[in-house]
Amino acid sequence: MGNMMRGVSDRDKHEKDTFDSSPNGLEDEMMVVLQDYPSPDISEPIFRMGEKLRIIAPEAYWWRVRSVQTGKENYIPNSHVARVYHGWLFEGVERQKAEELLCLAGNRVGSFMVRESTKERGLYSLSVKHRGVKHYRILRLDNSWYYISPRLTFQCLEDMINHYSDFSDGLCCALTSPCLSGVTPPSDASPVAPPVVMRRNFDWRKVDRGQLVGTESCSDNNMVSYGVRNSIASYLSFSGSQNKARTRAESRKKKSKSVYTVPNNGLANIDYEEDF
Template sequence: MMRGSEDMMAVVLQDYPSSQISRPMYRKGERLSVIAQDTYWWRVRSLQTGKENYLPNSHVAKVYHGWLFEGVGRQKAEELLLLPGNRVGSFLVRECARERGAYALSVKHRTIRHYRIFRLDNSWYYISPRLTFQCLEDMINHYSDSADGLCCTLSCPCLSSMSPPSDVTNRAPPVVMRRNFDWKKVDRRQLVGTDSHSDSIVSYGVRNSIATYLSFSGNQDPAQMRADNRKKKSKSVYGVPENALANIDYDNL
């Protein structure tokens, strides 16, 4: 197996495995980092989800400079540019199927527009004969500044602004911060109230737990409880009052 480069980028051309077989591990348009490649299988890492696995080389295409797509035909270029996240001016450069070594520029506008990129004998490139460029990078830079005859100015490479898939669920839950408060000033009723709609400083579940704990110990003063505990030399076994679990919602356990 030939090792790849961390700088070698690729894009998924079609869902793998097919959604008809199982839930896709990689989805069309997902951008990848190529770790290693073999004749038929590539080991890749998703830049969106971080998933690392093997993918058939028929489902992936290398991407150079962020916009030069290797092995992508006209139809596949249109499919990629029509994916959500690509805006007007999104583009890619692909090799022409009709002529080896020739390229085409595909741009998203009202429809997907395709422009043949010609190459002179001195290896300079052009779309319009009045403008020639020493390399493809110079051509892309020029049309990124001005449409100059194209349907629109080039805005960004295809898929470069794609966000992670909506079904990615491995996300940390949001953290909500609350202002500090003095526990000594807290009304006991705010802690033990079991009304789920009451305006309390602690959640309904926490209040239930506090109420249950207090039901074990009764209404004994906390200071007195600590004094009594110090006097005990053996462990105590508490019986659970019949109404201790009355307010627990078992559907949430």
């Protein structure tokens, strides 16, 4: 397997050469939204943080994209997105933004991303969601092999990801899935509240006891719902059981008292205690 750094660089060069000549091929390019656009303070966002996009047509500072989740097409500033290769290699994502993305709902323990430095191309870090988010610097040898721990070196980043997906081997946990692979952005449609049915002018004094605990009155015309009747019946049954248990306990208590007759043989000074 060839060195991944060379593969990524060659791919970037090829993309720049083909942006104008074959725009249809750009739909295979994956991007992720780094922050809601536009800001919720301005209007309802068209694209939300963590949403996956495909490039339709890039321009100088604005790219026309299509949402993978919703299918919406629109323009977004290139400063609000980051390219994603292989599902886990995020281009130009800073540490804080990586933590925000990994903490989105849907990312589980072991979700990860490899992010390229925003300052120097070719420098990478591994970010992993655990109890928090852990970050590991990925270093390179003179022969361009990669490593996190010097005792384990890998010819390319893909080999490294494959290894740490099988074994934690010093990391906080084994890698499970790329960041955002299972995230579905919230729907724009607001949830519909369930209807509330109320009966006005309800007078408990007019309710017959049979309507509360009786099993024969289960028709729709009953003033008390089935749930209320069931709750009341359960309460009365529980209260009745407790009262019966208390009565039985008091009865046993009375029966267990021993009755003594003080003999006339000079032992009148002995104090006898009731035997419980």
